[in-house]
Amino acid sequence: MDFPDNISRLCGKKHFSFGCHPDVACFTECCRELDLALTPYDVLCLCKELHMSAAEFFDRYVVVEQDEKGGVPVVYLGMVDDGRASCPFISESGCKVYNSRPGACRAYPVGRGVTLAANGDVREVHVLVREAHCQGFAESDSHNVAEWFKNQGLTEYNAINDEVLRLLQHEKAAQSLCLTQEQKDTFILALYRLDEFRNMVSSADFCDKYMLDAEERQAILADDMSLLRFAIRWLQIRLFTEKT
Ligand code: SF4
Ligand code: SF4
Incomplete structure (x- = not known):
């Protein structure tokens, strides 16, 4: 190069x-x-x-x-x-x-x-x-x-x-990434605005939708790094698997 x-x-x-x-x-x-x-x-x-x-x-x-x-x-x-x-x-x-x-x-x-x-x-x-x-x-x-x-x-x-990087270079991102504004906002919220994402993950609706039991939720919310790692995994589902 x-x-x-x-x-x-x-x-x-x-x-x-x-x-x-x-x-x-x-x-x-x-x-x-x-x-x-x-x-x-x-x-x-x-x-x-x-x-x-x-x-x-x-x-x-x-x-x-x-x-x-x-x-x-x-x-x-x-x-x-x-x-x-x-x-x-x-x-x-x-x-x-x-x-x-x-x-x-x-x-x-x-x-x-x-x-x-x-x-x-x-x-x-x-x-x-x-x-x-x-x-x-x-x-x-x-x-x-x-x-x-x-x-x-x-x-x-x-x-x-x-x-x-595993999110940014996800195979589906490499194929054709075309995020809606709502998905872009979710990307910022989950990765960069962790205090707001923490509130979202704490809600009963979120836990029901993503089938998180009390133990899993406690582990995710235990500290900021656990929450950030969860955000990275969750965004792969939210951006590349779920229908908007
Ligand atoms: S202050 Fe900045 S420009 Fe100066 S030596 Fe350090 S890194 Fe280089
Ligand atoms: S964050 Fe600190 S080290 Fe970095 S550009 Fe600003 S002043 Fe310089």
């Missing part, structure tokens, strides 16, 4: 030099003019960090891009209209939500492409992205991909994002 000049393939245990800290001259320069797509887990972590409901978070920070051809909607972090299109969470001293920053912010300068193999295995491709303004490559710290992802706390992010 051919990549642009600033992107190169990172294979196996190949090391790269990179460091990012408050003393780099470009500190915070990368947190502007971003098309920053958020995953469901990103939104969950940010809502917790900010002590906000998903509805409040969506009202304040999110732009949803609808696919007119019926594909799944994409959730972006909206940039601020300050003349520099800054991230709403940047400050002079750095990221205000650093401990819960999105996976894409953690991964940079590494990009991770994932596909599902026919046997269900997740296949990863990694690339190194050298943004022109980024001076972090002049730092001497050396990492390989596995070390970088572990140091950036990406293990849990990648694991749950790979489960979402």
Whole structure:
């Protein structure tokens, strides 16, 4: 595969030099003019960090891009209209939500492409992205991909994002996905607005319709990750099996 000049393939245990800290001259320069797509887990972590409901978070920070051809909607972090299109969470001293920053912010300068193999295995491709303004490559710290992802706390992010991938790359989605607006709204509700989805799953009507007994419902509602994993499985039924 051919990549642009600033992107190169990172294979196996190949090391790269990179460091990012408050003393780099470009500190915070990368947190502007971003098309920053958020995953469901990103939104969950940010809502917790900010002590906000998903509805409040969506009202304040999110732009949803609808696919007119019926594909799944994409959730972006909206940039601020300050003349520099800054991230709403940047400050002079750095990221205000650093401990819960999105996976894409953690991964940079590494990009991770994932596909599902026919046997269900997740296949990863990694690339190194050298943004022109980024001076972090002049730092001497050396990492390989596995070390970088572990140091950036990406293990849990990648694991749950790979489960979402099973929905996005579902064989029926690959054939011809043409979601109605109601299905697109359901996709956002179940994956991104977990507090509202929790109320929906708690209802007697939902449990009757999907034949959830009390024990199953308790396990699903036990914590946010169990609920998110259920949302991924449930959406495969709701979007690809049920009649609208
Ligand atoms: S541009 Fe690169 S080195 Fe500078 S703050 Fe951003 S990631 Fe760090
Ligand atoms: S969330 Fe934090 S790290 Fe990510 S772009 Fe915004 S300020 Fe930068």
